[in-house]
Amino acid sequence: MDESDRLKLVQEQRENLVKEKKTLEKKMVSLAKRQDHLERARREEEAVLLVEKYAEQKVSDKDIWEEQQKAMRDAHKLQHQKDLAEKNRLSRMLADKAAFEKQVMEQRKEEFEAMKIEHAQRMAEEREQRKRDRAARKRAEEVKREQAEEQARLAEEEQQRMQEEMQAVKIQAVARGKRDRKAAQDKRQVVLDEQEASAATKIQAIRRGQMDRRGMRQPEPELAVGFRGLQTLSQSQSQRQS
Numbered sequence: 001m002d003e004s005d006r007l008k009l010v011q012e013q014r015e016n017l018v019k020e021k022k023t024l025e026k027k028m029v030s031l032a033k034r035q036d037h038l039e040r041a042r043r044e045e046e047a048v049l050l051v052e053k054y055a056e057q058k059v060s061d062k063d064i065w066e067e068q069q070k071a072m073r074d075a076h077k078l079q080h081q082k083d084l085a086e087k088n089r090l091s092r093m094l095a096d097k098a099a100f101e102k103q104v105m106e107q108r109k110e111e112f113e114a115m116k117i118e119h120a121q122r123m124a125e126e127r128e129q130r131k132r133d134r135a136a137r138k139r140a141e142e143v144k145r146e147q148a149e150e151q152a153r154l155a156e157e158e159q160q161r162m163q164e165e166m167q168a169v170k171i172q173a174v175a176r177g178k179r180d181r182k183a184a185q186d187k188r189q190v191v192l193d194e195q196e197a198s199a200a201t202k203i204q205a206i207r208r209g210q211m212d213r214r215g216m217r218q219p220e221p222e223l224a225v226g227f228r229g230l231q232t233l234s235q236s237q238s239q240r241q242s
Contacts, residue, residue: 090097
């Protein structure tokens, strides 16, 4: 197959496809028109049927409404008759009703008076209780205040006692220091006295030795020579011997 035949065959196929497409489009348009005609006819037929159905339903609803109205009137009439009978029956009880109402009102009045008296008594008891509570609170506050004052007084007295004790301890310490110093002074004085007595004894012994060496013994003088005298005498004796 040469090129011209092949192009010719392709052209024929395209033309066939175009023809088939146009034919299919015509069929679709024809089918749509036919469907539209059928739908329009169905609606027209349905409209007629709907009108007939509405008329039938209207008649049926009217019959039902009339039956309901009749039943309601009959029920109302029957209820009215029952109410009249009940009224006639109750009218014979009016006297008993009035007596019963009077009895109930009197009983409620008595109960109300009793409740009033009970309420007044309860209020009086509550007032008395509040007074007792206030007095108890006041007394408790007074006792608490008195206890606080007593504690403060005791604390102040204790503080004052401690201060006095501390002052007494200080005074005792000062007095003890003075006594200790005086005892130490007395002890030093005793030692000095003992040293002076010993020094005087030594001086007398030295003088007696000097007199014995000189051969002229004199009576011992009755005087106490101090420790300084002993030192002076010892120094002078050392100077003479040197």
